[in-house]
Amino acid sequence: MSNLMSKEVVTVYNDKVLNHKPTFDIYNGIQNPSLDTPDRAKAIIGALTALNATTDVEIIQPREFGLPFIYRVHDQAYVDHLKKTSERVGQKPPVLLAEIDPESKLPILKEYPAFTYPSVFPHGSNPRSSNRVSDRGLHSFDTSTPVMGDTYELALNAAFTSLTGAEMLAKGNDLVYAFCRPPGHHAEKSMMGGYCYLNNASIAARYLTDQTHKRVGIIDIDAHHGNGTQEIFYGSPDVFYASIHGNPSQIPPYYTGYADEKGEGAGFGYNLNIPLPIGSNDEAFLKALDMTIFQMKLFLPQYLIISLGFDGFKDDPLKIFKLTTEGYAEAARLIGALGLPTLSVQEGGYATADLELNIATYLKSLKNSHL
Ligand code: SP5
Ligand code: ZN
Numbered sequence: 001m002s003n004l005m006s007k008e009v010v011t012v013y014n015d016k017v018l019n020h021k022p023t024f025d026i027y028n029g030i031q032n033p034s035l036d037t038p039d040r041a042k043a044i045i046g047a048l049t050a051l052n053a054t055t056d057v058e059i060i061q062p063r064e065f066g067l068p069f070i071y072r073v074h075d076q077a078y079v080d081h082l083k084k085t086s087e088r089v090g091q092k093p094p095v096l097l098a099e100i101d102p103e104s105k106l107p108i109l110k111e112y113p114a115f116t117y118p119s120v121f122p123h124g125s126n127p128r129s130s131n132r133v134s135d136r137g138l139h140s141f142d143t144s145t146p147v148m149g150d151t152y153e154l155a156l157n158a159a160f161t162s163l164t165g166a167e168m169l170a171k172g173n174d175l176v177y178a179f180c181r182p183p184g185h186h187a188e189k190s191m192m193g194g195y196c197y198l199n200n201a202s203i204a205a206r207y208l209t210d211q212t213h214k215r216v217g218i219i220d221i222d223a224h225h226g227n228g229t230q231e232i233f234y235g236s237p238d239v240f241y242a243s244i245h246g247n248p249s250q251i252p253p254y255y256t257g258y259a260d261e262k263g264e265g266a267g268f269g270y271n272l273n274i275p276l277p278i279g280s281n282d283e284a285f286l287k288a289l290d291m292t293i294f295q296m297k298l299f300l301p302q303y304l305i306i307s308l309g310f311d312g313f314k315d316d317p318l319k320i321f322k323l324t325t326e327g328y329a330e331a332a333r334l335i336g337a338l339g340l341p342t343l344s345v346q347e348g349g350y351a352t353a354d355l356e357l358n359i360a361t362y363l364k365s366l367k368n369s370h371l
Contacts, residue, residue: 009057009363011048012165013179016157017041019150020182022195023115026143034144035317035350036195041181043355044346048179051360056367057177060168062161069163070156072206073199073232078190081139082197083152088132089114090149115146125190141193142252151182155197158182162200162345166207169303169341175370176343177308177363178204183347185226185307186253194224194253201307201345202232208303209238217301217340218242219292221331222309222347223320225257225273229307235267240299242272243307244288246320250278270299278320282327285312289334297338304340310349310358317350328358329365336369 018041022034051057070079092114098107120137127138158180165178184201186194205216218233220226220243233239248257263271272295274288296304310328312321335342344366349355 008055009051009175009177009367010165010168010173011052011057011059011177011179011363012062012161012168013045013048013059014061014157014161016154017045017179017181020154021113021148022182023112023146023148026117034146034195036182036348037352039352040350040355041179043352044179044359047356047360047363051363056364060164062157062164063167064160065163069207070159070198070203072210073189073202074187075190078139079198081135082147082155082192085116085136085147086149086152089116089147089151092149113148113150115148117143117146139191141188141191145192145195145197147192147197151197155182158184158200159198159203162204162343163207165343165345166204169343170208170211172341174341175367178343178345180346183222183309184345185220185222185229185309185347186224187228188231191228194227195348196228199228199232201226201305201347202229204343204345205233205239205305208305212302214302215240215300216303216305217296217299218305218307219289219296219335220244220307220309220347221289221312222307222349223312223316223318224251224309224348225253225275226307226347227253227256230256230261230271230273233267234263234271235265237266237270240270240272240296240301242274242292242296244274244276244285244292246278246280246312247275249275251318251320276321279322281322282324282330285321285323285327286330286334289331293334293338301340304335304338304342306335306342306344307347308344308362309347310351310355313349313351313354313358315351315354325354325358325361329361332362332365333369336366336371339370342366342370
């Protein structure tokens with residue numbers, strides 16, 4: 001099929017994706033600058049702007065939706081916690097912190113917007129205390145996911161971006177890409193973690209089942225297990241969640257993502273995990289994707305959502321897999337060949353210098369293979 005005949009990818013985002021500035025990852029007691037930098041957003045916007053110029057993509061802005069669309073996935077108490085925590089932190093003065101200057105290797109003072117991390121986590125679902133510290137721990141499962149003054153607004157903006165994308169699918173568009181930032185697939189019904197606050201892909205999936213009563217398949221190719229998406233749909237037979245990821249016995253989220261987690265109750269059989277060893281290459285990944293697609297076809301999905309992370313790339317600082325740009329192109333071809341209305345939702349991917357090429361390659365390959 002010629003380029004003229006192939007479909008445009010409708011791309012949804014606004015410039016708020018640049019505003020999210022998480023401070024630190026605190027991992028095993030050690031503090032490092034967050035990998036989820038605004039430069040990631042600049043790289044992705046660069047790719048989308050270039051594709052827009054060649055008419056491969058059309059760019060639209062997200063619109064706002066009411067909070068009930070969020071409450072279909074997240075507990076209202078959790079969303080309230082995120083809002084109140086953002087408001088409280090936003091009223092605090094900026095924080096001066098010593099940081100090692102990469103050039104001089106000397107400590108320098110740097111100003112950060114005020115932020116908060118949980119002190120206690122995760123300690124169960126029946127808190128006896130309403131202390132703000134215990135409340136913070138109740139709704140976070142790690143210390144990689146700080147709340148700043150603008151976090152609630154920006155997380156909501158990311159959820160509106162995926163909802164707008166889902167709405168475009170429901171209106172009959174075949175290929176939509178939602179550039180969501182912050183990402184979403186680690187966020188559970190009532191927990192933030194893994195850089196995620198609201199589960200953008202899940203909110204879109206639930207919107208589609210509510211509005212259309214059709215079956216939604218989610219394929220998660222971020223290199224981490226989407227523990228949040230799994231938890232949200234674990235008992236649901238109308239949403240099939242399938243994920244390929246680095247073996248969680250070796251990397252976060254550690255507690256979920258194993259092959260024996262298959263769903264529960266009416267949702268049994270509608271959850272598929274394919275953990276792969278750290279260091280897996282294109283061949284292993286694409287074989288797993290082929291198996292995933294085989295299973296997905298048996299579910300007869302009517303919409304497809306891709307949780308799209310590029311952190312399996314060979315040069316990603318997390319060093320999970322050894323995937324190449326051509327590997328992502330082939331993944332997009334396999335996905336596009338399903339011929340389903342497909343919403344790709346941005347998740348992780350931290351090799352900033354390669355993100356522009358990887359996203360452009362993925363979208364072009366998806367567009368050219370979706371007939
Ligand atoms: C959306 C997404 O991709 N979230 C990823 C969250 C990953 N959290 C890992 C925290 C960083 C661990 N750093 C360990 C460095 C060891 N060399
Ligand atoms: Zn990831």
